[in-house]
Amino acid sequence: MVYKMTQNKWEFVDCNLCNSTDYSDLYKVGSHCIVKCSKCGLVYENPRPTIQELQNSNLSIYASNEYEQMYLDYRELLSERFHKRLTEIGQWVSSGGRLMDIGCSFGLFLKIAESFDIWECMGVEVNEKTAEYARGRLGLNVVTGQLGHLKFPSGHFDVVTMWDVLEHTPDPYSYLWEVRRILKDNGLVAIQLPNIESFLARLGREQWEWLTPPDHLYHFSPATLQAILKKAGFKVLKIKTEEPSKIFINSILSRWTFTGPTHPIKAVVTKIIKRVHFAFLPFQWINWWRGKGALIVTYAKPATMHK
Numbered sequence: 001m002v003y004k005m006t007q008n009k010w011e012f013v014d015c016n017l018c019n020s021t022d023y024s025d026l027y028k029v030g031s032h033c034i035v036k037c038s039k040c041g042l043v044y045e046n047p048r049p050t051i052q053e054l055q056n057s058n059l060s061i062y063a064s065n066e067y068e069q070m071y072l073d074y075r076e077l078l079s080e081r082f083h084k085r086l087t088e089i090g091q092w093v094s095s096g097g098r099l100m101d102i103g104c105s106f107g108l109f110l111k112i113a114e115s116f117d118i119w120e121c122m123g124v125e126v127n128e129k130t131a132e133y134a135r136g137r138l139g140l141n142v143v144t145g146q147l148g149h150l151k152f153p154s155g156h157f158d159v160v161t162m163w164d165v166l167e168h169t170p171d172p173y174s175y176l177w178e179v180r181r182i183l184k185d186n187g188l189v190a191i192q193l194p195n196i197e198s199f200l201a202r203l204g205r206e207q208w209e210w211l212t213p214p215d216h217l218y219h220f221s222p223a224t225l226q227a228i229l230k231k232a233g234f235k236v237l238k239i240k241t242e243e244p245s246k247i248f249i250n251s252i253l254s255r256w257t258f259t260g261p262t263h264p265i266k267a268v269v270t271k272i273i274k275r276v277h278f279a280f281l282p283f284q285w286i287n288w289w290r291g292k293g294a295l296i297v298t299y300a301k302p303a304t305m306h307k
Contacts, residue, residue, distance in 0.1 A: 010047040017042045027206045032213035043219035082109045097158030103165035107134030152182045161190045167216045176232035197221040198294045222291045234300040241293030
């Protein structure tokens, strides 16, 4: 979904990673310009809607029935992914503790984390509709608001998770610094977000499914994500790229040259590819090894405090 601005209110921003003002145009999506920093390679929207316009757009996107249906459609896939993430988190924080999920949406990750019986779970969500679902339907401890406005105590959490969140924030560096502040010194931050250097991003270009301004303001690669984490006071423990086969196949099919969802040849090819999707796994594995998977997943711990 691409949000249509109701007012012509834009602002230019410097690179959030290196503060450079030098950039080159990368893509144009509707009226939105996606640029790449000439110094560090960070990709971001510039100019972009003002903070007030961004808040309006997020309310429009995440309060929609379309968003809720998309979440429900991917529930099984997300459940499998979240179990995997919790197992990975346990490699560094095996004894449990206080876990906060930022951008917890309908609360699925938190509900699964609770089932492990070692986590004291809490969620933060900017959208009141999804937060109320998590509280009312799932009985979760979820607060509504922006992380920086909630004033959590320093060194309070053992784990902070951000699944597909950082790319939405107007100031990722400051956001990560706040996460660093509320984490214990031996705590862990876990992050997942789309990979602008992925095979699918290169294939899709302006039509890449995660190039959705102004919903996604920043687009990280493994290199730029590691760099901004280091700048914000973290040491990266592990970084990898991956993507579910379903997403990979659907993205490939969406770029098929035959037009129209009911085109007879496209329908036949789609059926064949979906039946032999496992044949693409070696290609996916090579992409992951090269850092070209669609999703970046990283785990990091606080390093020596600096700013």
